[in-house]
Amino acid sequence: MESKQQVQVAENVLHCQNNSQDLYMIQERRSANYKPNIWKHDFLQSLSSKHDEEQYRGVTAKLREEVQKNFGEALDLLATLKLVDSIVKLGLESYFEEEIKQSLDIIAASIKNRNLKVEENLYATALRFKLLRLHGYEVSPGENSGKGVFDGFFDGTFDRSKCTDVRGLIELFEASHLAYEGEATLDDAKAFSPRILTSIDSRTIESDLAKHVVHVLELPSHWGVLWFDVKWNINAYENDKHTNKHLLALAKVNFNMVQATLQKDLRDSSRWWRNLGLIENLGFTRDRLVESFLCAVGLVFEPKYSSFRKLLTKVIIMILIIDDVYDVYGSLNELQQFTEAVDRWDTRGVQELPECMKICFQALFDITNEMALEMQREKDGNQVLPHLKKVHGRRHHLTTFGISVGRFLQSNVQGGRMVR
Numbered sequence: 001m002e003s004k005q006q007v008q009v010a011e012n013v014l015h016c017q018n019n020s021q022d023l024y025m026i027q028e029r030r031s032a033n034y035k036p037n038i039w040k041h042d043f044l045q046s047l048s049s050k051h052d053e054e055q056y057r058g059v060t061a062k063l064r065e066e067v068q069k070n071f072g073e074a075l076d077l078l079a080t081l082k083l084v085d086s087i088v089k090l091g092l093e094s095y096f097e098e099e100i101k102q103s104l105d106i107i108a109a110s111i112k113n114r115n116l117k118v119e120e121n122l123y124a125t126a127l128r129f130k131l132l133r134l135h136g137y138e139v140s141p142g143e144n145s146g147k148g149v150f151d152g153f154f155d156g157t158f159d160r161s162k163c164t165d166v167r168g169l170i171e172l173f174e175a176s177h178l179a180y181e182g183e184a185t186l187d188d189a190k191a192f193s194p195r196i197l198t199s200i201d202s203r204t205i206e207s208d209l210a211k212h213v214v215h216v217l218e219l220p221s222h223w224g225v226l227w228f229d230v231k232w233n234i235n236a237y238e239n240d241k242h243t244n245k246h247l248l249a250l251a252k253v254n255f256n257m258v259q260a261t262l263q264k265d266l267r268d269s270s271r272w273w274r275n276l277g278l279i280e281n282l283g284f285t286r287d288r289l290v291e292s293f294l295c296a297v298g299l300v301f302e303p304k305y306s307s308f309r310k311l312l313t314k315v316i317i318m319i320l321i322i323d324d325v326y327d328v329y330g331s332l333n334e335l336q337q338f339t340e341a342v343d344r345w346d347t348r349g350v351q352e353l354p355e356c357m358k359i360c361f362q363a364l365f366d367i368t369n370e371m372a373l374e375m376q377r378e379k380d381g382n383q384v385l386p387h388l389k390k391v392h393g394r395r396h397h398l399t400t401f402g403i404s405v406g407r408f409l410q411s412n413v414q415g416g417r418m419v420r
Contacts, residue, residue: 029284032328037279037287044270044290049260053303056257063253064095066246071099077107078124084131086237086244089221090251091230091258094302100135108137111149122168125149130175141175141185154185158192166205169193170216177222208239227301230255261303266293269313278321278363282356285324292316311374314367325360 070083080103087096107128129149132139142148153162163169173193179186194217202210215232234251237243270289273279279287296312326335334353341349341361350361372385 030328034286039290041270041274045267047263049263051256051260053257056253059253063246063250067250081127081131085127089233091227092251092254104132104135108132122153122163122165123171126168126171126175130171133178141183150185157188166209169197174221177220225298227297258301258303262297265306265309269293269310281359284329285321288320311371318364318367321360325357
């Protein structure tokens, strides 16, 4: 990794010298007028938590054992479905992967053999469908897909008289967002369930249930990011009449542990970003460390994926920077040279480019090599650099799309219009 001193350039980065004949770009660089970064380094370094993973590991192990007993003690399959659903919503699935798989295997096999002993109401049916499809099991909603789980409620359209349960309508709405193309039953469910839910007078149902209706209509689970919804789910579960105290305690401890790990990861990423010294030299690009980190958290939030989160944060940041090189800074000639250098993976190919673009390429080069080394260590020597280099090549989206954007912007500049 290059040191901060090695990437220093002149202060006026928006007017870097250029050997090309593109007078439009020499005289004036485009600006996207990005808003400044609101997350200061010192503030990010101040984030801390007492909930260290090592300190609470024994607590989580005991609570896990207590919750584990509930899988064997569940009186019926509906109780098992509720337990699995709660575990998923509380962000605890990684603790019970084997138990969840075994439970869903039994339920899926029971459906296939038509010997499922579960209460056949809308809530149980929709919840069963949602969990099975969410975990990759083959399950048909019915109609165009053949005989399915919703056949008792659907005959060309959903039967309003059979769909009166609010919790059932909530689960039906959630399940509808897991539809495959051409599944008319779920398409109808997506239109039917919110229409009924919005027509319900909140004064006629429990306040917590009314809040749940508002919450799910605002953002269905499948459209959101699980970890960003966990705290809301914990609060909702705590107010549930049938709360499992051990599961609730585990959810709270786990939430604090994960937050502590994420704060540490963010501190590490902030130090890396500051030491890189890149943003100080690139006035045209976005400074979006925290936003990039949160994107990584959205993919994987569990503590064991700390290295992956930090690597992915770096990837996202570089995508933003390179995107701005193509969309905002570079001229067509410069972008062609930059693309060829990336395609060859050769730092000598950028020597005639403005300093800003040299810095961008060097950062891309260094970060990619750093990622390759780290992944190689974790994968016992497997060579990953050739695959990472391919991602940046001409045959892939980054450079090809960038050149297209560059041509579009260049044509507008030459036409007398400055595109922002």
